[in-house]
Amino acid sequence: MNKYLLDDKSFDKFYDLYLYSFNREDSVSRKRVFKERFDHSLVYGLMNGKKLGSGLFSIPFDVNFHGVDFKMNGIGDVMSAPEFGGRGGASKMLDQALFDMYKNKVTLSYLAPFSFGYYRQFGYEQVFDHTQVAIENDKLPRIKNSSKGYVERIDVKDIPDELKKLYLDQNHLGGVNRSKWWWDHMIDKHADHKVALAYNEDDILIGYMIYFHEQENFHIHEWINLNPLSRQLLAKFVTKHQSIFKKFIFESPDPDFKADLLADPYSAELTVTPYMMARIVNLEDFFNRYPVQDDLDEVYIKVEDTLEWNAHTWKISVYDKKVSVEIADGEAANIELTIQNLTKAMFGYRSLESLADYGFIKGDSNKIKALDKILVQKKPELIDYF
Known part of the structure; x- marks a missing residue:
């Protein structure tokens, strides 16, 4: 029996700890949205006498990584009561x-x-x-009107199934394959958001934008385009709010600024911020089903990890895009690195060669280059938050 898993009877204690730990005000809507996460998560908690001392969510998702679906659990709301802090409660629950x-x-x-x-x-x-x-509103780019297609504006609660399918079809860089409950949860959580739908002349959805207003700011929360027409239609939709709002803000999961696409790159203020972290839980499965980009002669990789099932020397080879991976403890390693740096490389965030240049990994330079060639090179993108 897992001594950390909580049942439905613990909801009120878990919710109360959440309110206190994150300094949140109670409300009917906040409690309802929180209960949605609670009902779809593995909920961990550690008691401090009769009170809950620590807690966290482990939320089951599926993600699409370059065309391959993987199970992924999102860790959220890691919290401890002040009087229970420093006792390793969160560490024990996370390990479990x-x-x-x-x-x-x-x-x-x-x-x-x-x-x-x-x-x-x-x-x-x-x-x-x-x-x-x-x-700023006076620096927005000039967008031409299009003689084709149109934009329809709706409330977020009226998001059509075709929008959900469009998101799913465009999600392939490690983002969440949103299930029905997660869509419902996000819509409930962001009830004040609006949606702009871009259609072509055949009434086919080709793009959408989810946005919200905050005082004098127009915030774009999510923006997906199938083609240049949808981008033109939705950009024109944004600029038509120029007289209403002073500043327009788009938080994009794409870390590439693309300032060169603007007529005046100085017109935009750029902030690149670290967003979320990832962890390879099952390295053997990730290697076995990884979307390899090239073939690879045998490489021996020694991985340092706190998870014993990952902490091995692995023999990796790829022939005809088929991966062979097996434990080879005792063999001399060509490359030695931590699970953290291997995660960076396998996710396409930073190449192995770059990590070697900065001294984060060590090994045979030719083997490092060869292994780099099988890994994806495009950085991952994640819109969702938990």
């Missing part, structure tokens, strides 16, 4: 959650860190960045 993920055949885990250093202790590493682009 990772063990349970492995047992349940979960390959990856993501989380939003309060401290990057703290979660690196548990094998997590930064791989997701966000780019926030802000433009």
